[in-house]
Amino acid sequence: MASSEEDGAGGGGGSLEEKEKGRKRRLGALATAWLIGYNIAMTAGWLVLAIAMARFYMQKGTYKGLYKTIQKTLKFFQTFAVLEVVHCAVGIVHTSVLVTGVQVSSRIFMVWFITHSIKQIQNEESVILFLVVWTVTEITRYSFYTFSLLNHLPYFIKWARYNFFIILYPAGVAGELLTIYAALPYVKKTGIFSLRLPNKYNVSFDYYYFLIIVMASYIPLFPQLYFHMLWQRRKVLHGEVIVEKDD
Numbered sequence: 427m428a429s430s431e432e433d434g435a436g437g438g439g440g441s442l443e444e445k446e447k448g449r450k451r452r453l454g455a456l457a458t459a460w461l462i463g464y465n466i467a468m469t470a471g472w473l474v475l476a477i478a479m480a481r482f483y484m485q486k487g488t489y490k491g492l493y494k495t496i497q498k499t500l501k502f503f504q505t506f507a508v509l510e511v512v513h514c515a516v517g518i519v520h521t522s523v524l525v526t527g528v529q530v531s532s533r534i535f536m537v538w539f540i541t542h543s544i545k546q547i548q549n550e551e552s553v554i555l556f557l558v559v560w561t562v563t564e565i566t567r568y569s570f571y572t573f574s575l576l577n578h579l580p581y582f583i584k585w586a587r588y589n590f591f592i593i594l595y596p597a598g599v600a601g602e603l604l605t606i607y608a609a610l611p612y613v614k615k616t617g618i619f620s621l622r623l624p625n626k627y628n629v630s631f632d633y634y635y636f637l638i639i640v641m642a643s644y645i646p647l648f649p650q651l652y653f654h655m656l657w658q659r660r661k662v663l664h665g666e667v668i669v670e671k672d673d
């Protein structure tokens with residue numbers, strides 16, 4: 427998270443070192459303000475999504491048609507999460523670009539290249555599964571960041587952030603994998619996003635096999651994300667490995 431570099435010497439001295447410290451402090455305050463705004467917006471977005479899903483289900487008594495109703499909000503807020511990779515890359519959030527990149531890109535891929543593009547699968551139970559899981563996860567995660575930045579973090583949010591994922595992560599992955607699996611026959615039938623030979627570029631691409639590779643890539647990648655979160659959990663909830671923190 428962005429720090430405010432509060433250890434600077436006071437006074438209005440004009441040495442280069444002091445000016446640099448002042449610059450860093452201003453940047454820290456600006457980054458913190460941006461992150462608070464970003465996290466509040468994301469918490470609100472996912473809360474809107476949760477309310478829309480609950481209302482739909484209570485009014486219609488079915489999940490069929492739910493995706494169509496909430497898709498715009500989902501696409502907007504999940505795509506906006508690309509900024510998380512930018513936050514890591516520019517260093518205002520001290521976390522791995524790679525871990526965040528894998529997490530965000532797999533979500534964007536699910537939203538745009540699977541659920542949005544292959545309409546026939548939008549009413550699958552697995553879509554509802556990952557939608558519910560993502561929504562609970564993100565409300566907890568973004569409210570955790572917001573309250574942390576405001577230095578008023580209720581313990582139950584901290585607890586939820588570092589415990590819910592134990593069940594939600596595998597459940598979300600199951601929802602995603604089952605959704606891709608359900609898409610396979612349609613991808614094969616329609617040839618969507620595939621490039622067949624002959625063509626003027628002399629290149630062929632088969633989206634069907636690409637999806638199989640994506641599904642297989644969960645096997646090495648998911649355990650790494652899961653263990654990363656278990657590691658974070660030990661650090662935050664049990665105070666372990668704090669000495670390894672950078673700075």
Ligand SMILES: CCCCCCCCCCCCC/C=C/C(=O)SCCNC(=O)CCNC(=O)[C@H](O)C(C)(C)COP(=O)(O)OP(=O)(O)OC[C@H]1O[C@@H](n2cnc3c(N)ncnc32)[C@H](O)[C@@H]1OP(=O)(O)O
Nearest residue numbers: 427521525526532535563571591594595598644647648658
């Ligand atoms: C082209 C196709 C590609 C396809 C690729 C396919 C392969 C995919 C395989 C894997 C698939 C995964 C699918 C995912 C499914 C789901 O999401 S299911 C739902 C359940 N999900 C979760 O529970 C997600 C949990 N995972 C995470 O939260 C991520 O790993 C994370 C988003 C990358 C977060 O990790 P990390 O940032 O390291 O953890 P934190 O402890 O929360 O934060 C560390 C520090 O960073 C600060 N920070 C981070 N973000 C912010 C922010 N927005 N604002 C402010 N601060 C932030 C945080 O406060 C910590 O700071 P310190 O306290 O100073 O340490």
